[in-house]
Structures are given as structure tokens and as C-alpha cells.
Amino acid sequence: MRAVFHQLSASEKRLAIIAGLCLVVAILFIGYIRAMDRLDAMDATIDSLQQQLLAYTELVQQADSVNAAFEAMAQQHSSKWTQEEIHDSLRREIARLALRNIPPPGSPAPASTDPAAMLVNIPQMPMGTLMDSEEGYRSYQINVKTEAAPIQNITTFLERLQRSDQALRVESLEIIRQPLANVATANIRVTRTIIDDEVDAGQAASPPESGAASVRLLNPSVEEWEAADQCTGWTAEECIVSQHTEQVTEGHSSMRAESTGPEGRVYQAVALIPGRTYELTVDAIAMGSARLEIADDAGNHPYVGTQPLTQGDTPYRYRVRFTVEDQGTESVSIRAPQLVIEGTGSVVLLDNVSLAEVPAGP
16 A cells, blocks of 8 residues: 555645545544534433423422322212212212302301302202213213303303312203393203222232321231231231232232131231321222221220221222320320121131321311
8 A cells, every 4th residue: 555655646645645634534524423413412311301300300299289189089989889879979069069158078068048159059950870880980970950140150160060079070061041131041961970999909009198107017918927827917816817819909919817706806906106197008808797997905996987898809998097096105006907807707808008107187
């Protein structure tokens, strides 16, 4: 290559050198362009990740209000309600929203029906239609008709329906107004969605609300067994317990407890701090009469109101919130949970138990 270069004339050598320099410059320029493109792509990725981080931070900041709104709505749903119970609850909600000044949810309806206190007047609310769905919810549809009222009152009433914690939806609306009249009547078809509280197999326990501090339970997913009839951390009275591998909602097994007497019991005793509020969640299937309790150390006096278990072959998730009474001691021993299985041969499947301290509140 060097010999060939020496054979060239002076002008040819200059041209070869210039061509070589141009080639080097072109290669460097192409490398520069690719490097800048790569840097631009990395900058764009960084900007995108920063935006995602900001969005996630905002979601975390909104978690408290979202959880509170979800809890408020969850209290308005139950798969155990009959059509009559759903209708009665919906009737009370519509009557509450029809008042000019809305009382808090759950307040008793006023005895007086003074027209001045009504935003819109609904004289009748006939029974509606209940429709079951295989996707974990039911729909209850009702038709209501308002008496003559200003349009502004009707639109305000419609906004209230859409914002209700009972998950109401306006399916259809017909507004009738006479010529030159400043009032109108409205025919409204309202649908209420009722979410079932069944737990699908394999679904993890819902996390405790923001600010909650978990309380350590022994073997909460009932995976550990000291013997075939002895589950670690759990005590059984007048019942036989065994490991079960069907209808599991957490881990690989659940506990099967069959009563051998009038009242079989399965419980775990925990030491809790007086004055603090706690929330207990339990996944359970009841095949026979049974109930969930928070009881004293002896198990004879329920600490709060008992909660009956729904009978069937589908897991349900139960929640109990309670405040520990101050007994003048640093801690109080409480059975949380205690499942009482009523009648010989009744069976309960237990799984996925959690206990957490939560902020005190209504």
C-alpha cells in the first residue's frame, strides 16, 4: 500500500490525502450523529420516567382519599341482600337525595314531607327489576317519576344520583314540559349496581388502609402444621381441624374445621393495646351454621357484635373493626378471630387472616 502511494504523482498524493481526510471526517460525523441520537433517546426516556414517577407520586398521595371513598362505597354493597332489601335501601337513598338539604348517608328520613323541603317530589317508587350477572355483580333497575319542578332542580337531582355511594347510573331520562311553562316533570330510569363480596380462589388479601400497622399473627395463612390435626398458632375446641387444599385464597392450603359438639371453636389469642382500633379480615366458607367473633380471652363474651357466616361453597371475605377497651393494663388478650361452628358436623374452611391497627374513626 505504501509502495503504491510512493508511485503516485504529487497531485495524486494530495488527492488521496484529501479523500482519506474526507472519509475520516465522514465517519466521525456519522458517529457524532448516532451518538447525539442516542443521547436524545436517553433524554426522552429519562423525561418519560420522571413523568411516570410524578404520576405515581400523585397516586400515592391520593391513596388515602381513594381508600376512604372505596370503603364508603363498599359499605353500600352486599351479595347477601334480597331484592326487597336492595329496593328499600335504594328507595331511602333516592328520598334522601330528593331533599333540598341532603342529610348524611344513613340518616332516618324526615317525618315531614313539606314541599318547601323537597328539591324534587317523587310520590311513588314501584318495585324494580333485579338482574344477575356472572361477572361478580347484580343490577337493580327502577323507574321513578318526579312531580313538576324547575329544570334546575331536576338537573341537580340527576347530579346527585350520579355521585351517590350506591353506584347509581341514570339509564334513560325523559323530561316533559308544557309550552310556556317554567316547570317540568321527569321520567328517570335508575340502575343500581351491587358488587358481590365473594373472594375468588387465589385472590390475595386486600392491603390494610393507609396508616395501618400490621399486627403479627401466627400462621395467618394456615400453611404451617405441627401435626395432621394441629395447626401452628391456632387453638381448636370441640372440633377437628385438618389441612385442606381446595378453595384456597392464600398460599397452598386452608384449614378445615368440623364441629364435634354444640359449639366448636377455632381461634387465635393476641395481645392488643387498649384504646387502639384494629381491623380484622378473614376468608371463610361455611357449610353449616357458623359465626365470626372478636371475643375476650375466655371466649365467652363477644367483644363486638358477632357476624354470621354465609353458607355455601364459595369463599367470602369478612371484615370486623373494633376498638380495644381500656382495662388498666398495658395490653389485653383477645381472641381475634374466633370462629364459632354451631352444631355437630358443621364445617368451616378458614384461610388468609390479617389483623392491622387502623386510625380511629366512625
